[in-house]
Amino acid sequence: MKLIVDMNLSPRWVTLLASAGMEAAHWSTLGAANAPDLEIMAFARMHDCVVLTHDLDFGAILAATHGEKPSVVQIRAEDISPDVIGNQVIIALRQMASELEEGSLLTIDSNRTRLRILPLRRNE
Numbered sequence: 001m002k003l004i005v006d007m008n009l010s011p012r013w014v015t016l017l018a019s020a021g022m023e024a025a026h027w028s029t030l031g032a033a034n035a036p037d038l039e040i041m042a043f044a045r046m047h048d049c050v051v052l053t054h055d056l057d058f059g060a061i062l063a064a065t066h067g068e069k070p071s072v073v074q075i076r077a078e079d080i081s082p083d084v085i086g087n088q089v090i091i092a093l094r095q096m097a098s099e100l101e102e103g104s105l106l107t108i109d110s111n112r113t114r115l116r117i118l119p120l121r122r123n124e
Helices: 012-019 039-045 057-065 082-095 096-104
Strands: 001-006 023-026 049-054 072-075 105-106 113-117
Touching: 001 012, 012 023, 012 082, 023 096, 023 105, 057 072, 057 105, 072 082, 072 113, 082 096, 082 105, 096 105, 096 113
Parallel strands: 001 023, 001 049, 049 072, 072 105
Antiparallel strands: 105 113
């Protein structure tokens, strides 16, 4: 699984993910810092990447477009530092790897993890 770390997350996420054996790149090394979310989504879809973000807009885009890819992982914790929630994110990525490869929206907060298979339906 290849991950794109969104601009709203620290580049330190790339180091943490790499130390866990995951391929990751921060968007700042791939595209314009002010790129719209749709551009990041298109890049991730084209390169078969999963987007790691703190931004709810990616889930909204998937819902509005009934998108099947790319998968998106949303971190919804108050403290989004890799030092604080990083281990929980890595565990969830490993546990949900096959679902993320197929297309899903994974939401992680400090209390729970929620997986929704793409495309999103109204009753979800």
